[in-house]
Amino acid sequence: MQYLVSVIDDTGDLAAPEQQAAIDAFDDRLKANGHWVFAGGLTVPGSATVVDNRGEEAMFTDGPFLESKEFLVGFWIIEADDLDVALKLAAEGSKACDRKIEVRPFR
């Protein structure tokens, strides 16, 4: 079972060096224990473009689809047997990057 582990923040700041080290160590543990699928960091929502090609012509809109005080700054996709395992890993991840995290299962 795969879970999207989203990192939530209200700044677009890069991880501090000690946070980055903790994140790298966490990534290594994910890989060593077979939980790793994918991960990535994102730039600020202001760099996003919304595309809508449901009509006759593709529409491009500057900015994120939802303006909010807190936003997605990065994510992991992890493989875990059940939610208990996923929540435990997410708690480690939250500690490593010092940010709030949302866990959401894939269908």
Place this chain on the structure above:
Amino acid sequence: MSAVEAREAITRAHNEEWARVVASLTRRFGDLDIAEEAAAEAFATAVQRWPADGVPPNPGGWLTTTATRKAIDRIRRESKREDKQKEARLWCDDPPEPPEAIGDERLRLIFTCCHPALAMQARVALTLRMVAGLTVPEIARAFLVQEAAMGQRITRAKAKIKAARIPYRVPSAEDLPARISGVLAVLYLVFNEGYLATGPDTDPVRHDLIAEAIRLARLIRALMPEDGEVAGLLALMLLTEARRTARVSPDGELVALADQDRATWDAALIAEGHGLVRERLAAAAAGAAPGRYQILAAISAVHTSARDAGDTDWSQVVALYDQLVRLDPSPIVVLNRAIAVAELDGPEEALAAIDPLEHELADYHAYHAARADLLRRLGRGRESRAAYDKAIELAGNTAEVAYLTRRRDQLE
């Protein structure tokens, strides 16, 4: 077999077997929805069949077999048999454990229903439906919400358990302490619903819920003998249950603590409860900070140690409430402290303490009942009557309504 006998057998089976049927079907099919629906269908079938066919020699076995058949029928009907079975295998992939490790199949069910990824309200609702077997209208009434909203709350919780794959198992030893407090809060709510059952046609005390709450609390105590709050909650339940028969008069009226016949209190339950409280007092003396259940149990121990109401050590009770207010300054705790203050410092002090709660507790019958009593003691009959009226209007418990009505009608 008479219809009455059959109905009694079904009620008994519902109290004793509901959670077991749901738990075993959940284990087998890996799906709370299927388990709940099939269990309900099995009981409905019993209602139809038992009066004519007689009660089967092993009602629990009959119900589990019938429910299993209903579940398989449903899965076939939905023609998703392959998918469901695959899902079930995935979800319950832990190897079968020896029976002594499981302790009780229902414990799995309760830990899943009380999972921290579910909102507290959802945990309570789900536990009452899946473990205690209350109907959605009963649960809605217990929590003063609309039936449809309560139904939705339960449906959403089940959907999340499935989609997020909340596991169906007792947590590992390492996770157990963190998971226990949510379970205790749920058990306490179940106990209180049994103790002060709501509903115009409901018995004032629902022994099935009380027994279920105590039984589960004992089980968790056996699993976690070191946990102070588990011991505290069990002690609190025992000391409350010990006074049960004294609490409702033969004609179905609530009897206030001061007026109870203390000779009818259950001495064995009190001794067991006091033993647990002593154990926790020793732990507190050694530096363990008591949680709210331990403090509530200690308050109950003070009451059950008094030979008669006049002997009650009210300064001790108020001191314990002070400790509780520091831990949990909720309006209901402040209200209960004030009721003790009335005995120590008089009704005027107590009234001053509860007046600020008027807005927050406007819909809480016990607030109006406490106020009515204080106003009565202060000789403010007209205001007291109005407060009794409000309390009677809001109280859902039949014994309490009878008590409040008599007190109101005794006013000058």
